[in-house]
Amino acid sequence: MNAIGQGGRSVAILALMALGACALTLLGGMAASIVYTSWEPSLRSSGLTLQHLRPIHESFAFAWVFLGGVTVVHAWLISLGGPFCGAERMRFRAMIALWLTAGAGIIVSLLAGRFTGREYAGYHPAFGAMILTGWALFAWNFFARAGFSLRGKPVYVWMWTAAIPLFAITFLEANAYTLEWISRRPLRDIAIQWKANGVMVGSFNLLAYGSMMWIAGKMRGNDSYAHSTTGFLLFAVGIINTFTNYGHHTFHLPQTAWVHWVSFLVSMIEVILLAKVTIDLWNLRRKAPPAPDLAVPARFASSVTLWTCLMLASAIAMSVPPVNSLIHGTHIVTAHAMGTMIGIDSMILWCAMSWAARQLAGPAHAAVRDPWMRRAVTALDHLLIVFLTLFAIRGASAGLARQLGPSAPDLSRFVAAFPALMVAVGFTFASVALWMVARWMGAFVRALRTADAEAPPTASEGTPVPDSDRVAV
Ligand code: HEM
Structure with a gap:
């Protein structure tokens, strides 16, 4: 091999x-x-x-x-x-075994x-311990190769270097409830739990933003944006946000108002900067349109731009105090949580998966070239908009009924139809996404087989992948 x-x-x-x-x-x-x-x-x-x-x-x-x-x-x-x-490979294998065992156990x-x-x-928590041990092995391999010095490094290395210890610390905090002196104090328990969850989301956001920066540079063949001031500003605000965004989740705790204000302002700055980064990258891509074998990741990258802007608009609307009290505890919050995780993080990672499939299985593989894969991204965008809108209207009807009582607009027909509509749209969205996931999995399985057999791809599945094409991974 x-x-x-x-x-x-x-x-x-x-x-x-x-x-x-x-x-x-x-x-x-x-x-x-x-x-x-x-x-x-x-x-x-x-x-x-x-x-x-x-x-x-x-x-x-x-x-x-x-x-x-x-x-x-x-x-x-x-x-x-x-x-x-050598030792790196042993650590990698142990990490995979631990994570697979934890996943199956969970x-x-x-x-x-x-x-x-x-x-x-x-x-x-036993599965949590396995996840954390696997993470320690990942961190070991990462720092053994990347080193601890960040001088002159692109912003994605800064993001990943910060995300790795952040996850470990916050994961320990999330499991701190197993200690009696925390679980017996509900206020402290809730504050720690939400602080931990906030940082955990922050750490995976840093992993995802770093991935987006690195892959955007790879696709353009130019890493300069990863050294830009905007990129570093996004990193700095992202780090601050990991420590402050828990304020959104602790409105019900007796905390001073400035905790919520700091958390609100920092989150808004982060989303505004993220929107700027994605728009900048989108403009750079427009100047040099992608090759056909990069059309799917490029299409996902456009979706990230669209969804970041939409999520920014919805986050600002949700933060206006009367609106915030209206939506609290309704399906609008579910739509927001799911919308950000699908629209931003998943779109970035689907972009990454389609790019990696191209690198490993070759530019001619069906999962890379098939025009239906590109159309499927458009379908996902449209379905997601409808899916989240359904949740948002259902949430608004509950919020309005709670606030206005009998004078609230009568949305009972929509409320009755909501489950069927949500299931129909959600299932269609999930089916399209599962179809794409299955195609990429096929490409990665093929890459594994090719690596095992040390054989070039067969003619039916495309031309052999030159090393220069695969070398990125
Ligand atoms: C990659 C895709 C998805 C991600 C990352 C995701 C993520 C999430 C997250 C984080 C929540 C919790 C929201 C909250 O805090 O309230 C959630 C809730 C939910 N998701 Fe998803 N979701 C995905 C796809 C789907 C799909 C396709 C469906 C339906 C077909 C779905 C149905 C639901 C439902 C019904 C809830 C609310 C459950 C409840 O009432 O507590 N999700 N999702």
Whole structure:
């Protein structure tokens, strides 16, 4: 097996795990949405309730975003120093084994009803320990190659260098409730839990933003934007936001108002900067249109721009005090949480997956060239807009009824139709996404087979991939 094949192998394995987590998120979301409908009793009779399905959906959504980011970081590490060997390879294998065991354990235990009831940490802490040990091995390999000095390094290396310890610290905090002196003090417990969850989202955002910066440079063949002032400003504000954004979740705790104001202002600056970065990258791409084999990742990159701007607009609207009290605890918040995680993080990582599939399986592979893959991105954008709008109207109807009482507009016909509409649109969205995920998984499996067999691709699946094309990973 040649050096590139070996390196590509590690990336393909991680990509398959990330896409597996993405598929489980989508399937979990489909099952969770049935809970809203009249089919709920049938689901319940098979032993599944929202208590089972929500933590499965959320845990794998987090796993998807983290694993997607880790896949891109590994692609970069391998482009830096070639394939893993010796101790690095041992650590890599142990990391994969730990994460696969944790993933399998989480799904089996949650389905068996062993949940903790904690938001984003609904599984048994023993699996958390496995995830953290695997993360320590990842950190070891990362710092062994990348080093600790950041002088002159592009912004994505700064982002990843910060995200790795941040995740470890915050993951420990999220599991601090296992200590009695925290779980017995509810106020402290809730404050720590939400502070931890805020930083965790911040750390995966840094992984995803770094991935976007690196891949955008790779696609353009020019890394200069990763050294730009705007890129570094986004990094700085992103770091501050990891520590302040928990303020959004603790409005119900007796805290001073300035905690909420700081959290609000920093989050807004971060989204504004992110919108600027994506628009800048979009403009740079427009100057040099992508080659046909990069059309799918380029299309996803445009979606990231669109969704960042939409999420910015909705975040600003949601923060206006009367609107904020109206939406609190309604499906508008679900739409916002899901919208950001799909519209920004998932779009970035789907862009990354389509790019990595092209690097590993070759520019002629069907998953790379098929025009339906490009059309599917457009379909995902449209379906997502409808899907989130349905949640938003359902949330607004609940908020208005709560605030205005009998004088609220009568949306009862929409409320009655909501479950069926949401399931129909959600299932269509999930089916399109699952189809794309399956195509990329096929490309990565093929890349693994090719690496194992040390053989060039067969004529039916495309021309052999020159090393210069694959060397990026
Ligand atoms: C990659 C795709 C997806 C991601 C990353 C994702 C992420 C999330 C997150 C983070 C939440 C929690 C929101 C909150 O804090 O309230 C959530 C909730 C939910 N998601 Fe998704 N989601 C995805 C796809 C889907 C799909 C395709 C469906 C439906 C077919 C779906 C159905 C739901 C439902 C019904 C809830 C609310 C559950 C409840 O009532 O507690 N999701 N999703």
